[in-house]
Amino acid sequence: MKASASQRSPTETGGPADPARRRQAGVDPGTGQPRPGRHHLPDGVAQLHVPFRSILAVEEATPAAAEEPEPEYFADLHLNDIVTSVTAGRDAYDLRPFFHARVRDVATVQYRHDVFRDLEKEAVLRVIRAFSRQMLAVRERLARAAKVRYRYEAERWFLDAAEAYTAAVVGLARDLETAEVQSTGLLALAEFLNGHVASDDFKRLTADTERVRADLAEVRYRLRIEGGRVTVGRHDGEPDYGAEVLASFEKFRQGAGKEYGFDFSPWPDMNHVEAAILDRVALLFPAPFAALDDYRTNDADFLDPTIARFDREIQFYVAYLEHVERLRATGLPFCYPDVNDRSKEIRGRATFDLALAASLLAEQKPVVTNDLDLQGGERILVVSGPNQGGKTTFARMVGQLHHLAAIGVPVPGTESRLPLVDRIFAHFERVEDVEDLAGKLENDLRRIHAILDDATAESLLIMNESFSSTTLTDQLVINNAVLRAIIDRGMICVVVTFLDELASLDPSTVSMVSTVDPEEPARRTFKIVRRPADGLAYAMAIAEKHRLTYRRVKDRLRR
Numbered sequence: 001m002k003a004s005a006s007q008r009s010p011t012e013t014g015g016p017a018d019p020a021r022r023r024q025a026g027v028d029p030g031t032g033q034p035r036p037g038r039h040h041l042p043d044g045v046a047q048l049h050v051p052f053r054s055i056l057a058v059e060e061a062t063p064a065a066a067e068e069p070e071p072e073y074f075a076d077l078h079l080n081d082i083v084t085s086v087t088a089g090r091d092a093y094d095l096r097p098f099f100h101a102r103v104r105d106v107a108t109v110q111y112r113h114d115v116f117r118d119l120e121k122e123a124v125l126r127v128i129r130a131f132s133r134q135m136l137a138v139r140e141r142l143a144r145a146a147k148v149r150y151r152y153e154a155e156r157w158f159l160d161a162a163e164a165y166t167a168a169v170v171g172l173a174r175d176l177e178t179a180e181v182q183s184t185g186l187l188a189l190a191e192f193l194n195g196h197v198a199s200d201d202f203k204r205l206t207a208d209t210e211r212v213r214a215d216l217a218e219v220r221y222r223l224r225i226e227g228g229r230v231t232v233g234r235h236d237g238e239p240d241y242g243a244e245v246l247a248s249f250e251k252f253r254q255g256a257g258k259e260y261g262f263d264f265s266p267w268p269d270m271n272h273v274e275a276a277i278l279d280r281v282a283l284l285f286p287a288p289f290a291a292l293d294d295y296r297t298n299d300a301d302f303l304d305p306t307i308a309r310f311d312r313e314i315q316f317y318v319a320y321l322e323h324v325e326r327l328r329a330t331g332l333p334f335c336y337p338d339v340n341d342r343s344k345e346i347r348g349r350a351t352f353d354l355a356l357a358a359s360l361l362a363e364q365k366p367v368v369t370n371d372l373d374l375q376g377g378e379r380i381l382v383v384s385g386p387n388q389g390g391k392t393t394f395a396r397m398v399g400q401l402h403h404l405a406a407i408g409v410p411v412p413g414t415e416s417r418l419p420l421v422d423r424i425f426a427h428f429e430r431v432e433d434v435e436d437l438a439g440k441l442e443n444d445l446r447r448i449h450a451i452l453d454d455a456t457a458e459s460l461l462i463m464n465e466s467f468s469s470t471t472l473t474d475q476l477v478i479n480n481a482v483l484r485a486i487i488d489r490g491m492i493c494v495v496v497t498f499l500d501e502l503a504s505l506d507p508s509t510v511s512m513v514s515t516v517d518p519e520e521p522a523r524r525t526f527k528i529v530r531r532p533a534d535g536l537a538y539a540m541a542i543a544e545k546h547r548l549t550y551r552r553v554k555d556r557l558r559r
Contacts, residue, residue, distance in 0.1 A: 052192035054309065055185045055186075056098065058111045068098075071424065074100075077396045078356070079099075082354050082355050085358055090315055090319055095319060098407070102407055105420075109406070112407075113408060116409065118186050121179075128314055130171065134168035135311045138165045141157050141164060142158070142303075144157040145157035149275075152278050156216075156292070159212060162205065162295075165302060169202070169307060173197050177190065189310060209299075212295045215291055222238055232280040320409050320410075327358070327361070332352065335414055337416035337418045338418070339419075339420050341419065344419045345376075346372060346373065348371060348373075349413055350370075351371070351416065352370070352397060354397075356396075368525070370394060372398065377507060378509075379490065379492055380487070380493045382509050384498065384511070385514030386516060386524065388524055389528075392465075393526070394496075396462070397412075400412075402424060405420070421458055422458040424459070425451045425455060425461045425462070428462075459491050460493070461486065462493075463494065463495045463496065472499075475499060476501060476502075479495070479502055483506070511532050511533050512529065512531075514526070514528050
């Protein structure tokens with residue numbers, strides 16, 4: 001194809017004043033008002049009239065980079081485990097970069113939320129899955145065409161791929177017309193597909209495909225096999241000897257005979273004998289095979305880049321939605337966060353660590369949810385409490401929420417309000433490298449210095465028991481200095497620490513404490529609650545070190 005509908009200018013596909021385009025957009029061309037129908041656009045959408053480019057971003061925004069590398073904080077926040085689980089079985093789509101790239105504007109986040117809401121409708125999701133299956137067949141056939149050795153076999157696979165492609169595109173355009181889609185993204189896609197299917201190039205591709213296939217279907221030939229010699233000739237109405245033999249022996253049939261079946265490969269390659277026969281058939285019928293040659297040449301670029309891009313990008317939504325539905329089926333809640341770029345207030349209800357939840361459910365263990373709040377001038381959550389009480393999990397959860405919100409997906413919890421941060425940083429303990437001449441503390445200081453150099457007032461930092469390699473006094477001095485720098489920048493921060501003094505460092509800090517069962521202090525509840533630090537976190541660490549915890553003392557008394 002020489003051109004596609006996606007390559008046309010807005011005037012060629014119809015501008016806002018074009019009646020046909022306004023009808024497609026759900027607007028009555030006479031009154032200019034929204035008309036009844038399945039494609040009734042939300043307020044403001046009918047006026048967009050921009051070419052569809054990406055299902056991941058509004059037209060004015062830049063979509064996620066195709067090769068976005070994994071962010072440095074991914075491993076610390078276990079986001080790499082989440083992405084691995086979500087994208088499992090979809091390696092062909094290379095979805096990981098889409099989960100790496102954070103969105104830069106609230107409008108694009110809302111654009112994605114609306115697409116997710118459409119796909120949560122079973123009828124819409126069914127349409128997209130059907131299209132994806134058909135496009136998978138297209139890619140498989142194109143791969144066969146590129147792999148097989150023989151010319152006409154490759155050209156036939158190519159013809160089959162193009163036929164599957166036209167059927168997929170026409171089917172998606174038709175099905176979106178009857179689906180109850182309301183998102184800007186899918187409505188714009190439907191409009192694009194209508195124009196694409198109606199374009200001269202697509203009509204020519206469809207007609208060429210049907211004509212070449214019909215001509216090949218008319219080819220009839222006969223084979224005469226005598227020893228090792230095969231003669232190929234035109235079929236001139238000779239009888240089917242196989243059918244005659246079966247008919248002759250039919251009268252001797254006494255019952256169903258034993259089946260002697262054979263398994264054939266679903267992608268049978270031609271062998272050299274079959275290829276030689278086909279070459280001679282082509283000599284007998286030059287016209288349809290010449291047309292097949294021309295088809296491969298003239299329609300080599302039949303796959304429209306916008307449709308191919310949609311086929312990949314829509315898997316970002318489907319893969320994540322399927323992962324969410326598996327967790328929802330166990331009773332875990334998800335919601336669409338209220339993402340904003342004007343306030344730093346944070347609110348989360350019944351939220352949880354998405355990576356940990358998946359592993360706990362696999363082990364049939366319960367998932368504990370938690371709430372969090374930052375209001376007014378509050379910026380820093382200081383999380384203290386006993387070891388193994390869920391503090392680090394809580395901190396990871398906060399980081400996960402902000403990243404997931406910034407890629408425009410539903411997040412864990414019944415309610416969520418999150419700022420759209422520009423950068424996410426994590427300062428977690430690192431295993432000391434024996435070949436590094438610098439000490440562990442020096443490396444920790446270098447890392448926090450680099451973070452503070454790059455961070456802005458719109459950034460998020462997750463600190464997990466930082467600078468623990470030094471003395472308690474030095475930890476307190478260093479953490480005080482670091483938090484003062486964070487406060488001066490106005491950053492949002494979560495600090496996991498034994499140092500209760502940090503919880504009351506400044507009015508912008510909020511104390512949160514991991515709790516234990518009051519009836520059995522050794523049992524962790526993994527609930528993190530907002531309350532003043534009680535001074536017992538470090539005491540618990542010392543007691544554990546000297547084997548003086550409640551559980552250990554109780555065991556010793558029992559013995």
